Amino acid sequence: MIMVSICIITYNHQNYIRKAIEGVLMQKINFGIELIIGEDFSTDSTLHICEEYTKKYPKLIKLLPSEKNHGVIPNFIRTLEVCTGKYIAICEGDDYWIDPLKLQNQVDFMEKNQDFSCCFHNALVLNEDRSIQPYYFNEPDQKTISTIKDVIDRWFISSASIVFRNEHINPLPEWFKLIYSGDYTLELILGVKGKIFYFNEIMSVYRQSPGNLSSRYDNLKVVQSHIEMFNFFNEYTKYQFNNQITLRIRGLNRNLKVAVLNKKYPTYKKIKVFIKKIIGRF
Numbered sequence: 001m002i003m004v005s006i007c008i009i010t011y012n013h014q015n016y017i018r019k020a021i022e023g024v025l026m027q028k029i030n031f032g033i034e035l036i037i038g039e040d041f042s043t044d045s046t047l048h049i050c051e052e053y054t055k056k057y058p059k060l061i062k063l064l065p066s067e068k069n070h071g072v073i074p075n076f077i078r079t080l081e082v083c084t085g086k087y088i089a090i091c092e093g094d095d096y097w098i099d100p101l102k103l104q105n106q107v108d109f110m111e112k113n114q115d116f117s118c119c120f121h122n123a124l125v126l127n128e129d130r131s132i133q134p135y136y137f138n139e140p141d142q143k144t145i146s147t148i149k150d151v152i153d154r155w156f157i158s159s160a161s162i163v164f165r166n167e168h169i170n171p172l173p174e175w176f177k178l179i180y181s182g183d184y185t186l187e188l189i190l191g192v193k194g195k196i197f198y199f200n201e202i203m204s205v206y207r208q209s210p211g212n213l214s215s216r217y218d219n220l221k222v223v224q225s226h227i228e229m230f231n232f233f234n235e236y237t238k239y240q241f242n243n244q245i246t247l248r249i250r251g252l253n254r255n256l257k258v259a260v261l262n263k264k265y266p267t268y269k270k271i272k273v274f275i276k277k278i279i280g281r282f
Helices: 017-025 046-056 072-082 102-112 148-153 174-178 182-193 220-236 242-263 268-279
Strands: 002-010 032-039 061-064 087-090 116-127 163-165 195-208
Touching: 002 017, 002 072, 002 102, 017 032, 017 046, 032 046, 032 072, 046 061, 061 072, 072 174, 072 182, 087 102, 102 116, 102 163, 102 195, 116 182, 148 182, 148 242, 163 182, 174 182, 174 220, 182 195, 182 220, 220 242
Parallel strands: 002 032, 002 087, 032 061, 116 195
Antiparallel strands: 087 163, 116 163
8 A cells, every 4th residue: 555655846857866766765664655756858867867766666666757848837737646645745856855754754643633634844945056054944933733824824835845645635626737836836725624734853955046936026927926826726715715815915015015126126016016906806
């Protein structure tokens, strides 16, 4: 029986994919696992490296090669759909696990606590250009137990840290295909299904690339995609959290204004008009 499916999506990660796979292989567990790798038509040697591991561990690893580049979200969806385990753990191809008891500890908790939809842990953040010293993903005051309202307020779960119940995302809503941030959207969906538990331990490493769009709210595309995501989620939850979601969008607008003023961008007026238009949909 497969207890946990590990979902790795990867594209042009030749310098990192070995660590991601080795982090799975090092796990000390008393249950069955499978490693599903969604390889998205890399132009470097990522596929070759994945094939090397698949030949070495054919009973453990299932490789999903591609004849074209699908893009992050389609590749994420097709990889999740192949996962057969009771639980799913995620590790993107440039992140990696560092604790051999990670999966065992998280699954033990989930088995004993049926009212929790998922659990996660802290992570070490490494900036690729070394412009920032390594730091912890979660702050010291991170709540041990969180709810959907906490997830709406902010993103606080590193994707390589989460373990969740497969049944809660099977199937994914159709609008998931249209979103930009797969990990955050997944966490919103899981937040509706149950409580979220936090392990205050460093069990993975999150690589942060310079200019990572997910952290740049001064980027029009990112602002638009986050607003559209919350719009879809609002409909998905039948507007149960409408007031909080509207406040979240207005918060994005305020963050954007500060960034624009600090960097003297000329685009704020146009973005402000756009955001007001979107808020009016609610």
